[in-house]
Amino acid sequence: MTDRVLAPFGRRRCAVVANEATGGYRLISALDEGGPPPRAGQFYMLAGAGWGGTGGRPYLPRAFSVAEAEAGADGVRLDFLCEAVGPGTGVLAALAVGDALHLTGPLGRPFSTPCELAPGAAGAILVGGGIGIAPLAILRRALAERGVPQRVLLGFRDRAHSGGLDLFRCSEVRTASEDGHTGHQGYVTDLLAVLLEGDDADSAAVYACGPAAMLEAVRELCAARDVPAELAMETPMACGFGSCFGCAVPLAGGGYMRLCVDGPVVRAEEIETAMVAGSGH
Amino acid sequence: MTDRVLAPFGRRRCAVVANEATGGYRLISALDEGGPPPRAGQFYMLAGAGWGGTGGRPYLPRAFSVAEAEAGADGVRLDFLCEAVGPGTGVLAALAVGDALHLTGPLGRPFSTPCELAPGAAGAILVGGGIGIAPLAILRRALAERGVPQRVLLGFRDRAHSGGLDLFRCSEVRTASEDGHTGHQGYVTDLLAVLLEGDDADSAAVYACGPAAMLEAVRELCAARDVPAELAMETPMACGFGSCFGCAVPLAGGGYMRLCVDGPVVRAEEIETAMVAGSGH
Amino acid sequence: MSPDLSLELCGIRLEHPILNGSGTFDAIAAHRAFGDAVDERLPFSAYVSKTITPERRAGNPPPRLYETPAGMINSIGLPNKGLEGFLMEDLPDLVRLPVPLCVSVMAPSRPGFAALVERVGQRDEVAAIEVNVSCPNVKSGLIVGEQPGETLALLEVIRPLTDKPLIVKLTPNCSDPAAVARAAAEGGADAVSLINTLRATGLDPTTLDPWLGATSGGLSGPAIRSIALDQVRRVVAQVSIPVIGMGGIETGADALEFLALGASAVAVGTASFRDPAAARRVRSELVSELVSRGLDRLPSPHVPSTST
């Protein structure tokens, strides 16, 4: 299993260096002068300056997968793709260049390589849905740098719930959308099903991130065909470092894992279901 | 007694049209399209958009004396002089032009005319301390428009705790400062004492606003010389319209008044003391 | 079509489910500030008076207010004109309000409560009486509303004295508000209302002494909403009389949460301080919430199967 990169202890203040609209999302970049480059699949806990706001929320930081990271002379430029769905993401989406972004990370367990997942797996199929495409961007690049052949399948509900495609610019991407505004009209899992019916099923590992229902569909497709899969999951998190026990995800064998330290990337067979209560939008 | 101007029921949203530094204070102007011009001595409850902020405060609105008001075609331009001493005033001081300012008002009991205070009183002595000079600016103009002769005495602790003198630009103003950076070095009440030793004591009414200790000194000076005086007082307020009973000021005869509806302008002899617990900075 | 917000509460027809919390809206003082608009556009479907006591009270020494994260502490101390003063001076003035009137009462003894309930209950202008039981019983030293037994004993004394609906206002400062609610229901209360404020204190940031003149006071506002929701949930599950829910309601969505948990009506308290007409906004937001959910009326109040 690919080792996690450890985070510096304590949150640190970074400066926002860019915040641009991309489709219905925001691509927020910060310069991290105090932390190491993350691995694909890891996440950060993010907060604006202070806390509170209309309605007294957000109080807690919010978990964000890192979408891209680039180490430079001044530090690591971290890119986050943000969908403003509530007070926490709202505050972050509204940050201006130069504003403080407080972060803790990189946190959690990263994606494995295909051969770590299964000795025979030589290629990767990346399946992203909505804002869940974020961690697949950095994963795609990491795999490409290792020369792993890959296919990228991205699905969106509609135009308002899409964006960030630029993060994948140098790779072949197939898209699906429920409203048909781009690519196949329907679910991204339709595309996956077609792929898995072909030759790819024997030699590929699947990496998925997206809404719970999509992850569950991916899990079932892969289980039915014995394709190794890793899912990057989401659930509300208070701390992100294993201390609140709030991010419980039911394990296949009973009991719960803490998604922040045992995930957010999990093997499909580890969990009882990807439909974890509270993780939807 | 000069009648209070009634406020429209409910708070309303105004736009900030100016926010400028004046000495250590901010002069914040808003265009009020929905309310009547206030009387001198009245106040407004002010809040920014929403509530909460670092530390979860401010939650409640904050009371502000109106410093100047000018009715125009688009509405009433209201000027407030603001000293940022905590979360509530901090939010207001940071408002930008175009930002929303939520206000309820005009509220409370305004200043009386000298002859309402005492049949023999023909002139007015205005005594302001620090941020308490705010309501005296609009009072000065109101009295000037009625042709009431007046003297204006303003005191400041030091340069950082002064500002807003421009509001008094067309009148003769005598100043005092504890650090001697302007005018008499010492207290503004020193200037008042000198005036009251002269002829003015017989024919003047005193109007004062400022820190509790200053008001108490004014009260004693005037009581000793039987000079009628009105004090514009401060105390923490939650509602500003008589509903929370939080703004209690001890009455001379025992019991309490609610400063928001029975004041903020009070006759010096009505109250037991101007040193009300909780009203200092 | 606009959803129907009307309801019947203890036999009183209300146009909508939003009342004021006792002690958070003084219609007489508000009239001084806002004039007739207060009466004409009163945002409450019934008006609950500030709590009155047998004797006149000046209230606690200042300071009486302390702002906290997402809330405030008050230590007002029930200033009021006393029973006679209220009946002679305030009641005649409150009659001009276009809604039913509920008078909140509290006394340090059962005979004191009895006098209040009897005298207030005799007045035709009064539609209901709210019994504020957050006061210690001077004889037993126990805080009435913290003890089911004390609450029942009080109800047994006052229930026979009036035909008017009696609403018992519960205190949140106890381990089991539902047990107290059950006692109130058993004693013949027509409704319960909750929550009152939670005991709290704040310090002067400079001296580090308690800020409030009375040392401590009661916390209200959004900070306590999740506590209020839980107590309402528990009480609703255990009594079959109507429940009036309050505590930190700021928006129509907040109000709907209390109603969805089974409260029959709600009260807006501290939010009125931020905006005297807050309850009007809450009402129109409540309408929007219902419309957006395709509902043409309020959720029906929960009536538990195991009623007392």
Next chain:
Amino acid sequence: MSPDLSLELCGIRLEHPILNGSGTFDAIAAHRAFGDAVDERLPFSAYVSKTITPERRAGNPPPRLYETPAGMINSIGLPNKGLEGFLMEDLPDLVRLPVPLCVSVMAPSRPGFAALVERVGQRDEVAAIEVNVSCPNVKSGLIVGEQPGETLALLEVIRPLTDKPLIVKLTPNCSDPAAVARAAAEGGADAVSLINTLRATGLDPTTLDPWLGATSGGLSGPAIRSIALDQVRRVVAQVSIPVIGMGGIETGADALEFLALGASAVAVGTASFRDPAAARRVRSELVSELVSRGLDRLPSPHVPSTST
């Protein structure tokens, strides 16, 4: 010169007065995330474990978290490896921490508590035991920490079983925490800690059903700080054993408020979720607060004249 923050608590020398709240900092998991820095720069002067129970527990069904104005509700449900699992797997791992170790325990019965206290108390690695009494007694059905009598009866059983300091963690969900604190002191507790979380609930904004898998949970964070301060104030006035204060501490100024009211030490809980090293910031802010007041040491804990 930097003020002296050190103190002695129940005979244990502490470098400074800032502990962690039980269940809000998992040193073992944090080590997975942050590596050795957690141990080397642990911001707490003593480490309090998450509460352990006699048997292994999986905890409550998700969702377990709900954010509120200025706070959060948790319904974690005490997941833990059970007494044996803790002693065998976790305790050996916790020994690497550079500070005294306090183990928090809870059981649904007195014999369960007895087993926990006895077994944990035998371990040299353990400096103190925190007795979490927010659990119902399975026999009496009463929540131990809500009842002085239950608390005293529990202490009478467990006090003889260990020489280690026993810290009783009080619940805020009762009318008189000071009475429970007195009972704890009478039963031989060496200290009390408070407050634990306040019962609260939150609704799913879409479905309006309770959001939490366990329906309700406990409120923590700045929203409850003023309630915590008041309970600490009342408890300090009534017991002569040390008081550990907590509830919504975010800054050094907050910590100083608890200390000024007479708490001997404080704990940082929910604030650690916002920043794992929050307690370090609290400590340095506390130093600045003392310096700016010209103090060279902590306020001395209040010892009331009427001690039990």
